[in-house]
Amino acid sequence: MKIRIVGPCGSGKSYVAKLLSQKYEIPCYEIDDMVWKRGIEKNRFDEDIRNKNLEDVLEKDSWIIEGAQSTNWVQNSFIKADMVFILKISPLVIDFRIIMRFIKAKLGISKMNYNQEFSELIKMIVEWNHGYNFEKIKACTKGIENKAYWVKNIEDIFKIIEKVNEK
Structure with a gap:
């Protein structure tokens, strides 16, 4: 089974990917x-390395890939997926999650993959949540609408997978 999960930061991509990974014993990968x-430093991999990393995952028999990205270099992750889940969660719910994640990280209650500053918190809320471009997602899923599912909650993902697996 190959699953692609996409949506704004704070929509639950990583959370649901880990749940699916445990339930179906499929490795999950974060595009980030x-x-x-x-x-400590925010350094990107060279594009060649980044692209190779993705292609290596896509060649595996099964995977779960999650990430907010919907640019050209990740297009194959949509095409090669058996199912694509687009998380369309309420922006206010996401705001709450982002703020709580920030607070927990600052208090040392939970660990982040990066050191988040207040300016990044604002950017996440304004740009990566309220400014998230769902039109790009529509473009990425053009031609594969039959396997692209727009969901408003995580429970729907499990229901859809069970229904698809029944066929």
Whole structure:
């Protein structure tokens, strides 16, 4: 099974990917890990390395790939997926999640993949949530609408997978 999950930051992509990974014993991959060299500094991998990282995953028999990205270099992750889930969660719910994630990270309650500053929090809310471009997602799923599912909650993903697997 090959699953692509996309949506704004804070929509639950990583959370649902981990749940699906555990339930179906399928490895999950974050696109951010293919883009960013994790560490104190925010450094990107060279595009060639980034693209190779993605292609290596796409060649596997099964995978779950999650990320907010919908640019050209990730197009194959939509095409090669058996199912694409677009998380269309309420922006206010996402705002709350982003703020709580920020607070928990600052208090040391939970760990982030990067050091988040207040300016990044604002950027996440304004640009990456309220400014998230769902039109790009529509473009990425053009021609594969039969396997693209717009969902408003995580429970729907499990229901859809079970229904698809029954066929």
